[in-house]
Amino acid sequence: MNGLRRLLLLLGTILGGLAGSALPACAQTLRIVPTQPLTFGQVAPRQSRVIATGAAGAAVFTVQGPANASLVLTVTLPALLTGTSGAALQIGGWTGTVATGANGTPTSVVPVSNGDVAVTLDANGVGVLRIGATIQPTLATASGNYADPIIVVAREPSSSRQSLTAQSMVTASVLQPITVTAIPMSFPAVYSGTPATIAPEDVRALRVLLDGAPALSVDVTYESLPSALTLQGAGVALPIGTWRQRTGPDCSGSSGVALPGGTVSLALSPTSSANGRTAVCLGATVSPSPTQAPGVYTGTVTISVRYTGS
Structure with a gap:
């Protein structure tokens, strides 16, 4: 009986000691994880590309640390x-947002460029920094792939201790410019009162050669197709209409009517020079009157070309 009493007393002493002491806490490591790089994708020369902070291509950094902690992020762009x-390739127009929690409401932070940004973590110890920017290659910008890092360092305001530096890349691929070569339409001798037609597959048709990045596509828009040709120096009109087109590298595609404001999408077929090429060929009909004045008549066709989706 005395032995049992001593055992109970001993257990009571141990339990009492545990009740009066604090268990060691596990400190949560301060971390910053580059979740998503800033990605511009393919960009055509003279084409501005903006990646907003809420867009799929924005840079995303996930910050982890103590619950409800207030942190400072030092950003270098x-x-x-x-x-x-x-x-x-010049880059600018930087924007940024921070959010408390993985799905928290984003709040704009200014400035985000090369400065400190405050972020508050949620009860799970999570905060998010998102960064966007703008690029606009010029015609002088060399085609190819471009990249450089965004560097972010996280720290607690009351401590000089910093996390490991997080780095995420900014990437863009600049396409080569589209080169346009026009071979003018040339009617043979046309007689008063007699219509004359040039088919789009005729060697005398208007031929527009388009060279660019291989395996991509371009949109060709007929901005202006003249309804008449003009006699040089006299201002006399010669009606021209029924514009027809053929497309493809050798203009062997199906024939169709070309209309002002109409757009056709064409693939740039690879060539032996590692470029891509396609073409638009236009034919038309002139309708001179019985009293049409003799001379040389001219007109201008205006088209615009751009990479599809750019």
Whole structure:
């Protein structure tokens, strides 16, 4: 009986000691994880591309640390993106948002460029930084792939201890410019009162050669197709109409009517020079009157060309 009493007393002493002491806490490590790089994708020269902070291509950094902690993020952004050949692509228009929690409401932060940004973590110790930007390659920008890093460092305001630096890349692929070569339409001798037609597959048709990045597509829009040709120096009109088109690298595609404001999408077929090529050929009919004045008549066809989706 005395032994049982001593055992109970001993257990009571141990339990009492545990009740009066604090269990060691596990400190949550401060981390910042680059979840998504800033990706512009393919960009055509002279075509501005904006990636907003809420867009799929925005840079995303997920911050992890103590629950409900207030942190400071030091952000360093590139002023230029470096190409594979050493060329440079200017980048700017930086925007940023922070959110408390993985799905928290984003709040704009200004400035985001090369400065400190405050973020508050949620009860799970999570916060999010998103970064967007703008690029606009010029005709002088070399085609190719461009990249440079965004660097973000997280720290607690009351501590000099910093997390490991997080780095995420900014990437863009600049397409080569579309080169347009026009071979004018040339009617043979036309007689008063007698219509004359040039088919789009005729060697005398208007031929527009388009060269660009291989395996991509372009949109060709007929901005202006003249309804009449004009006699040089006299202003006399010669009606022209029923514009027809054929497309493809050798203009062997199906024939169709071309209309002002109409758009046709064409694939750039690879060539032996590692470029892509397609073409638009236009034919038409002139209808001179019985009293049509003799001379040379001219007109202008205006088209616009751009990479599909750019």
